Amino acid sequence: MTREKLVLIGNGMAGVRTLEELLKLAPDRYEITVFGAEPYGNYNRILLSPVLASEKTIDEIMLNDEQWYSDNGITLHKGRDVVEIDRVRRRVVAADGTTETYDRLILATGSDPFIIPVPGHDLDGVLSFRDIHDVDAMLAASREYRRAVVIGGGLLGLEAANGLLKQGMEVCVVHLLDTLMERQLDPVAAGLLQRELESRGFRFLMSRQTEAILGEERVTGVRFTDGSEIEADLVVMAVGIRPNITLAKAAGLHCERGVVVSDTLQTFDPRIYAVGECVQHRGQTYGLVAPLFEQAKVCANHLAEMGIARYAGSVTSTKLKVTGIDLFSAGDFNGDDSTEQMVFQDAARGVYKKLVIREGHVVGVVLYGDTIDGAWYFQLMRDATEIGDIREHLLFGQAHVGDSGHGDDKARVAAMPDSTEICGCNGVCKGEIVKAIAEKKLFTLEDVRAHTKASASCGSCTGLVEDLIATTLGGDYSQTPSRRPMCPCTEHTHDEVRTAIVEQGIRTMPELFEALAWKTPDGCHSCRPALNYYLLCAWPGEYQDDNQSRYINERAHGNIQKDGTYSVVPRIWGGITTPNELRAIADVADRYAVPTVKITGGQRIDLLGVKKEDLPRMWGDLSAAGFVSGHAYGKALRTVKTCVGSEWCRFGTQDSTGLGIQLEQMTWGSWTPHKFKMAVSGCPRNCAEATIKDLGVVCVDSGYELHIGGNGGVKVRATDFLCKVDTEAEVFEYTGAFMQLYREEARYLERTAPWVERVGLTHIKACLVEDAGQRKALHARFLESQRHAQHDPWKARAEGVDAHEFTPMHRIAG
Amino acid sequence: MNWIEVGRLDDIPRLGSRVIATELGDIAVFRNAADEVFALRDRCPHRGGPLSQGIVHGRRVTCPLHNWVIELADGEAVAPDVGCAGTFEIREEAGLLYLALPAVSAPALPAAMED
Numbered sequence: 001m002t003r004e005k006l007v008l009i010g011n012g013m014a015g016v017r018t019l020e021e022l023l024k025l026a027p028d029r030y031e032i033t034v035f036g037a038e039p040y041g042n043y044n045r046i047l048l049s050p051v052l053a054s055e056k057t058i059d060e061i062m063l064n065d066e067q068w069y070s071d072n073g074i075t076l077h078k079g080r081d082v083v084e085i086d087r088v089r090r091r092v093v094a095a096d097g098t099t100e101t102y103d104r105l106i107l108a109t110g111s112d113p114f115i116i117p118v119p120g121h122d123l124d125g126v127l128s129f130r131d132i133h134d135v136d137a138m139l140a141a142s143r144e145y146r147r148a149v150v151i152g153g154g155l156l157g158l159e160a161a162n163g164l165l166k167q168g169m170e171v172c173v174v175h176l177l178d179t180l181m182e183r184q185l186d187p188v189a190a191g192l193l194q195r196e197l198e199s200r201g202f203r204f205l206m207s208r209q210t211e212a213i214l215g216e217e218r219v220t221g222v223r224f225t226d227g228s229e230i231e232a233d234l235v236v237m238a239v240g241i242r243p244n245i246t247l248a249k250a251a252g253l254h255c256e257r258g259v260v261v262s263d264t265l266q267t268f269d270p271r272i273y274a275v276g277e278c279v280q281h282r283g284q285t286y287g288l289v290a291p292l293f294e295q296a297k298v299c300a301n302h303l304a305e306m307g308i309a310r311y312a313g314s315v316t317s318t319k320l321k322v323t324g325i326d327l328f329s330a331g332d333f334n335g336d337d338s339t340e341q342m343v344f345q346d347a348a349r350g351v352y353k354k355l356v357i358r359e360g361h362v363v364g365v366v367l368y369g370d371t372i373d374g375a376w377y378f379q380l381m382r383d384a385t386e387i388g389d390i391r392e393h394l395l396f397g398q399a400h401v402g403d404s405g406h407g408d409d410k411a412r413v414a415a416m417p418d419s420t421e422i423c424g425c426n427g428v429c430k431g432e433i434v435k436a437i438a439e440k441k442l443f444t445l446e447d448v449r450a451h452t453k454a455s456a457s458c459g460s461c462t463g464l465v466e467d468l469i470a471t472t473l474g475g476d477y478s479q480t481p482s483r484r485p486m487c488p489c490t491e492h493t494h495d496e497v498r499t500a501i502v503e504q505g506i507r508t509m510p511e512l513f514e515a516l517a518w519k520t521p522d523g524c525h526s527c528r529p530a531l532n533y534y535l536l537c538a539w540p541g542e543y544q545d546d547n548q549s550r551y552i553n554e555r556a557h558g559n560i561q562k563d564g565t566y567s568v569v570p571r572i573w574g575g576i577t578t579p580n581e582l583r584a585i586a587d588v589a590d591r592y593a594v595p596t597v598k599i600t601g602g603q604r605i606d607l608l609g610v611k612k613e614d615l616p617r618m619w620g621d622l623s624a625a626g627f628v629s630g631h632a633y634g635k636a637l638r639t640v641k642t643c644v645g646s647e648w649c650r651f652g653t654q655d656s657t658g659l660g661i662q663l664e665q666m667t668w669g670s671w672t673p674h675k676f677k678m679a680v681s682g683c684p685r686n687c688a689e690a691t692i693k694d695l696g697v698v699c700v701d702s703g704y705e706l707h708i709g710g711n712g713g714v715k716v717r718a719t720d721f722l723c724k725v726d727t728e729a730e731v732f733e734y735t736g737a738f739m740q741l742y743r744e745e746a747r748y749l750e751r752t753a754p755w756v757e758r759v760g761l762t763h764i765k766a767c768l769v770e771d772a773g774q775r776k777a778l779h780a781r782f783l784e785s786q787r788h789a790q791h792d793p794w795k796a797r798a799e800g801v802d803a804h805e806f807t808p809m810h811r812i813a814g
Numbered sequence: 815m816n817w818i819e820v821g822r823l824d825d826i827p828r829l830g831s832r833v834i835a836t837e838l839g840d841i842a843v844f845r846n847a848a849d850e851v852f853a854l855r856d857r858c859p860h861r862g863g864p865l866s867q868g869i870v871h872g873r874r875v876t877c878p879l880h881n882w883v884i885e886l887a888d889g890e891a892v893a894p895d896v897g898c899a900g901t902f903e904i905r906e907e908a909g910l911l912y913l914a915l916p917a918v919s920a921p922a923l924p925a926a927m928e929d
Contacts, residue, residue: 453894522829522847525869525876525883548829552867552878560878564864809832809843810820812915 003031004103006303007092009082009247011036013045014276014292015108016064021300023072025491025519029304032074033100035092038131039079042068044441045131046289049321052135052163063441085251087269104271104303107248107259111241111277111287116151120213126235129160138236142167145233149173149222151210153180155320157238158197162322164236165201172203172230174210174222176239184318184329188345189352189368196325196350205230243278243285258285263310265299275299281313288316293443301491306517309491317378319371328374331364331381332356339363344395353395360388360762373397375470386762389720413467422468423454423461433465437472445469446488487526489519494530494747501538509535509546523549530748533635536671537743541788547802553633556805557793558615566615567608569632570622571668574642574661574680575603584625592618602639602677604630616806620798628792631668635749637739638677640664641689645682645699652682654699659728660688663697666732667739669790670782673746673755676739691719694752695738697731700724704731708738708764709756717753720761723769737768737778740785744778817912823851824909831866831875834913841902842866843911844886846873852886853904853913859884859897 006022008015011034019032036042042064050056069076080094091101113128115121125141127134141148142164150161153175161171173180179190180197194204208228213235214221221231243258254260254268258280265273265281275295277287286292291314301309317330335341335356344353349369355377356364361384365377376398380387387394418431436442436452448465449455455465485491492500497516506512509531513523523531528549535543547555558566570585589597589607596608610618619629631638640663643649645656660680667678679690680697689712690696696707696719703726707719722738725731741764746755756764768775797806826832826845833856834841840856842865850873856866863879873886883892889899903914 451894520872522871524871524874525881528869528871548827548870551869556867560864560867562861562879564862564867804825804827804832808835808840809825810834812818812820812834812836 003029005101006030006032006104006106007100007102008032008034008106008108009085009092010106010108010110010276010278011038011040011042011076011078012108012110012276013042013063013289014110014296015106016042017293017296018106018108018273018275018299018303019072019074021297022303025300025304025306027072030104032072033102034069034074034076035080035082035094035098035100036076036078037081038133040132043132046321048129048132048135049159049163051132052129052138052160053166054163058132058135060438082247085247085272087251087272090271102271104273106299106303107253107267107272107274107278108276109244109247109278111243113237114240114242115237116210116239118210118212120215120219121237123213123215123219124217125215125219125233126213126237129156129236129238130241138164138234139167141234142169146170147172147232148234148236149230149232150236150238151222152238152240153177153204153206154183154238154240155181155318157236158202159321160236160238161202164234169234170203171201172205172232174205174208174224174230176207176209178207180204181320184333184366185327185368186333186354186366189327189329189354189366192350192352192368193320193325193327197322241277241287243280245278248274248278256280263298263312264302265295265311266302273299273303281311284313286314286316288318290314291316297491306491308496308516315378315382317365317374319374326367326369326371328367328371329365330374330378331362332358333364333366335364342395355394357387360386362387362394375467383758385758386760389761413464413471422464423452428452428454430468433468434472437469442469443473445484450488486530487524489523489527490516492516497531498534498538498744501534507535507539507543509549525551529554533671533673533748537785540785547805554635555802556612556615557619557629557633557797558610558612559633561608563609564612565609566612567606567632568610568615568618568622569600569604569606569630570627571630571664572604573664574640574657576642576657576661581625581627584622584627588618588621588625591621600632600639602632603641604632604639606632613806613808616798616800616803619794623792623795623798627794628668629794635672635674636676637664637667637670637672638675640667641677641679641693643680643682643687645680649682649687651685652699653701654682654704656680656682656688656697656699659697659699659704659731662728663732663735666786667735669792670739670743670786671789672739672743673748674751676742676752678735692716693719694742695735703727706731706734706738709752709761711751711753713751713753720756722761722765733775733779734768736782737775738764740778740782741767743782743785816915818915820904820911820913822909823849823906823911825911826851829870831868831870833866836915840864840866841913843904843913844870844875846870846886850886851904851906851911853902854884854886854889855900855902857899858882859891859899860895865899 044061044063047061077098080096080098082092083095084093091099093099113130127137148164148169148171150157150173153173161173165171179187180194209225211225212223213219219232219235221229223229245255245259248259249255259267259274259278260280261267261274265275267274276292294314295311298309298311320327339356339358342355351369354366355362362380367374420430422428422430433452433454440451442448455462486494506515529551532546532549552560558568585605592614594607598606600606640660642657642660646652646654676694678695679688679693681688681690682699690698691707692710692712698705703724705724706722708722710719711717742752820834829847831842831844842854842856844852856864858865858877860882863877865875865877867878868875874883876883882895884899889901891897905912
């Protein structure tokens, strides 16, 4: 098969990222040719500011050297400017006559710095701040001259000024408006920033419009429209960028401010794609790197003819790459008539926070001086989380809202010494991770996992690693794309896969690999258990469970321990047992020489240190004594913890023990995205600790309080109050409905606590409390699923199912 | 070379494994989706986890204890991890599996786990 020809015009971050993504998806599909106007390989433009400030060298910011192009069979025409796209003959022509034909074409022509067309703008010593050439010229000027004027008090201008100041120049920033960075900051934050910069030696001339650049051959000064003048040996214009659409326009492609593209990044001519700063999508142009990467992913997906991904625009956030200045902004930070604001200001500490809220959602953020919660607010924005329930604590940050993740750890992470262990599973320290991010140019969590192993095992350090990526990359890179693929086997997110399973009626794993173009023949240890669960949840009773896609604990129905032995936990309904049951357990412990018998935190008995070969017979004995599996090993319903309630306790208001037993009988055997624990307390003294469980019931005189989303795990999180009900029947209905909603909506390995925080309590209340019809439907689906789930796996194994799992295939003596 | 018949291909589930118990320690025999068969020392080079209990994918297995990924063909850990489980020669003839002992590339099997 002859390969189609793909030509990329523009050797910058957006275009090359598209190729990288494409090579991951369809490495052999195209014969690829790249035209780049600059005489270099591909470098990280967002790190030019640190180069100017001598914090990095140019070599340190190269992304792909020429070897990369040849390794991937890509023809690179560097230093060759494409001057014509002939859409009829489907070929591009460069200034030197080099011609290439194409089947598909990617335009990634980026943008040009805007040069104010005032007299003198072409004098020597007038520069823009855009590429390596500009940085070299500024560095050269700083060695020879003293006075620099930077025109433009935006992000780029301030970064340029900071770099020149670091090179020992006197720097004056001229700005048209009376506040700095007006596109990212409100006036209050801008004022704080200006004061801080002034204390570092910046000078500012605000509200000045440039009329002319003065000088004969080389610049000597700048004159403003008010008649005032300032001396200058170097003028840097950093007043903005313009999408570079010259070529696209000449080729007859539809352009407005940028090259207009669809949600698949196709231009007016479907053979021609465009990505990056030259693009206008749904009316927006972007000058930050995160959107470019999102576009690259979608474009590559379409070029690979997978055709699933759509680009829906990006929400961007900004930080200033001036060392030591904490500033974060995102979204609509000014607000309008339809928004409200929450503001916190502490002048003494130089801290300012503003949140813009519209209809119960965060739509804009400005943080100055304390940006620890920036990523969290940004996440609330992107996920469109309802903030009604956390509103009163919102301004004080995630640490005050109860938190099951690591949201409050950013400052702690930044302050940690390099030797601090981040990933306990793999023993990876902060220093190693930071070094890998910097040296290997890692941008995503997956990259960091692949290169360092950090967060690749239990995942409890994921938040910390993300914070490290954010703090290490800094700049305007938006830390973690909200659209994160399940694993490296696919481009699809958990949510997309779940939707596809239901909407396309996918019923088996091979069908799913085929339909969603999985990149590996049979997935990996990360996606297969998730897919197995999703299929099981979507088609209860129908889907054939795939044992080889289950983690060993669920495959063997016991907990693997560090020495390769197993532990066995029989179900003890609601924590109530009898002398006969205890005797039976004791007998089994004796018979199989169980070295450790332990009472668990969930009111049960754990028999530890059992040899795998002994498991089936041991389960047979336990079955005969009336026990079923406690599922202590599974992403499943674990325990229902109880207190003694009204039967014995002088404070108990209801029969919490009986209710707990019934709840456990209704819910046992259910597979869930992660482990699921319940508790019932007989009175508000809450002896069963119901308010740190996935679902907790607190009995009161007048009925039952239902609490959800608690977690006693890595990070303690107290429950949110869901509602109060009057009868036990309602407790059952709400419990079944809540579990089913969690089963159907949460991502695999997402516990209820982070799930509730991600989707918002308001959403859950809307489904369960406000919509009785939906609640009943969810409960009915839960019960239907339970019809197929409530079979004791131990009994089946004791009777011989999967016997191969428990015995060696062969023994070799001697 | 000492070739020993150890069972049938069909004794091992696809994408699964079985154990051959020897006095020197367990050997894990894997079968992948393409019916290729591999034999490794049943001991992750990391902390001795039983590789036979891991999830098999492609030509790799993931250790059930800490998710190290091991190449089935040569027993090497996938980067960034470093280490080797050690392999044994195994071949299939007419549905029967034959294992070669002693180890081809494995270090001597310890009598007991170290942890």
